[in-house]
Amino acid sequence: MKTIDDLQVGGKRVFVRADLNVPLDGETITDDGRIRAAVPTIAGLVKSGAKVIVASHLGRPKGAPDPRFSLAPVARRLGELLGKEVVFATDTVGDGARQAVAGLGDGDVALLENLRFNAGETSKDDAERGAFADQLAALADVYVGDGFGAVHRKHASVYDLPARLPHAAGHLIASELNVLKQLTDDVKRPYAVVLGGAKVSDKLGVIDHLLERADRILIGGGMAYTFLKAQGHEIGNSLLQEDQIPAVQEYLARAKERGVEFVLPVDVLVAAEFPDLKTKAPAHPQAVSAAEMPAGQMGLDIGPATCELYASKLADAATVFWNGPMGVFEHPDFAAGTKAVAQALVESPAFTVVGGGDSAAAVRILGFDENAFGHISTGGGASLEYLEGKTLPGLAALED
Numbered sequence: 033m034k035t036i037d038d039l040q041v042g043g044k045r046v047f048v049r050a051d052l053n054v055p056l057d058g059e060t061i062t063d064d065g066r067i068r069a070a071v072p073t074i075a076g077l078v079k080s081g082a083k084v085i086v087a088s089h090l091g092r093p094k095g096a097p098d099p100r101f102s103l104a105p106v107a108r109r110l111g112e113l114l115g116k117e118v119v120f121a122t123d124t125v126g127d128g129a130r131q132a133v134a135g136l137g138d139g140d141v142a143l144l145e146n147l148r149f150n151a152g153e154t155s156k157d158d159a160e161r162g163a164f165a166d167q168l169a170a171l172a173d174v175y176v177g178d179g180f181g182a183v184h185r186k187h188a189s190v191y192d193l194p195a196r197l198p199h200a201a202g203h204l205i206a207s208e209l210n211v212l213k214q215l216t217d218d219v220k221r222p223y224a225v226v227l228g229g230a231k232v233s234d235k236l237g238v239i240d241h242l243l244e245r246a247d248r249i250l251i252g253g254g255m256a257y258t259f260l261k262a263q264g265h266e267i268g269n270s271l272l273q274e275d276q277i278p279a280v281q282e283y284l285a286r287a288k289e290r291g292v293e294f295v296l297p298v299d300v301l302v303a304a305e306f307p308d309l310k311t312k313a314p315a316h317p318q319a320v321s322a323a324e325m326p327a328g329q330m331g332l333d334i335g336p337a338t339c340e341l342y343a344s345k346l347a348d349a350a351t352v353f354w355n356g357p358m359g360v361f362e363h364p365d366f367a368a369g370t371k372a373v374a375q376a377l378v379e380s381p382a383f384t385v386v387g388g389g390d391s392a393a394a395v396r397i398l399g400f401d402e403n404a405f406g407h408i409s410t411g412g413g414a415s416l417e418y419l420e421g422k423t424l425p426g427l428a429a430l431e432d
């Protein structure tokens with residue numbers, strides 16, 4: 033795979049596919065980690081005198097313009113971080129984009145509007161995606177793939193566009209792969225993996241692979257309840273992936289056979305309903321045994337005994353990979369589990385990797401110093417699929 037250093041970019045129009053999909057509260061960016069991670073590549077291109085065209089998706093709009101998902105606030109923040117004007121194009125491949133690109137001098141930067149305002153970006157139809165990629169290709173001379181968080185998506189700007197232009201990987205992709213390779217090639221043991229979060233169906237599959245790799249797997253977040261149910265426990269109204277129960281039972285049996293330690297919550301925090309994340313009104317949580325969750329209640333965080341248990345299981349690990357918050361950390365009543373795991377990682381001498389948009393944001397929003405972790409990956413789904421050994425479309429497309 034060529035890197036950006038192999039390209040001659042001076043005076044050329046360089047299309048940078050970044051992942052600037054940041055959490056927004058209205059027009060306020062609540063965590064700018066992904067924008068900061070994109071800066072080294074963009075700043076390097078500016079320094080080399082390229083005409084830089086940055087593009088990204090934000091959220092999941094339905095293939096048409098939707099102001100809630102505009103990248104305008106991101107353009108402002110990117111400009112602040114670069115210390116220079118970022119011209120914002122009001123569309124992605126229309127007059128706005130063409131004019132913005134035509135007006136670029138050497139070392140200037142434009143950000144296109146959300147790629148997903150165009151149905152072609154995410155289409156399953158090769159021809160429709162290809163037609164959109166042709167329109168994007170007309171804007172640029174060279175392609176730099178740097179949106180690590182989106183490389184697992186077979187989308188026009190990630191997969192089809194690099195085939196149409198000279199291409200290379202940017203600094204973020206290169207540094208993410210450098211770190212994640214250490215978890216696939218020569219991982220230092222004991223290797224512990226902590227999994228949580230809400231995208232349960234996306235993430236259960238990775239356990240299949242981890243059973244061959246990890247020494248210890250700790251489960252929290254919304255994922256834990258499918259495991260507790262599979263063990264025959266009552267889980268009230270907690271998040272459940274019912275169709276995955278047989279798979280989960282098979283994972284538990286295989287873990288036993290292979291001597292992989294599988295650690296599940298021993299207690300959880302429950303409440304009668306999902307908390308209000310806007311008002312943050314007190315949710316009156318109750319700590320209960322994981323084996324005795326009351327019917328009608330919902331598990332929303334790991335409990336205090338589990339926090340201690342998980343901290344002890346992480347204390348002597350040599351490598352830790354963590355994806356997915358332990359609870360609904362956005363509400364103060366259910367942030368303790370995520371804080372406890374983050375604290376355990378900070379105190380551990382292990383090489384620690386935190387992967388995932390929400391997990392990385394949680395660590396920063398809860399006030400942890402990101403430098404206290406070995407690596408904070410900008411990719412959640414992307415890093416998990418990479419660890420699974422899957423071929424990622426956005427990486428395959430950058431190979432020669």
Ligand SMILES: Nc1ncnc2c1ncn2[C@@H]1O[C@H](COP(=O)(O)OP(=O)(O)OP(=O)(O)O)[C@@H](O)[C@H]1O
Binds near residue numbers: 271357391411
């Ligand atoms: N018990 C629970 N019930 C419901 N939601 C939960 C629970 N525990 C955690 N969550 C939610 O999980 C969400 C994060 O999960 P997600 O799987 O998206 O994490 P991520 O991998 O870091 O992000 P991404 O995959 O988007 O990069 C948070 O918004 C949190 O509120």
Ligand SMILES: O=C(O)[C@H](O)COP(=O)(O)O
Binds near residue numbers: 182185414
């Ligand atoms: O947040 C992410 O994981 C990436 O930006 C990809 O977004 P997606 O899951 O909407 O494709």
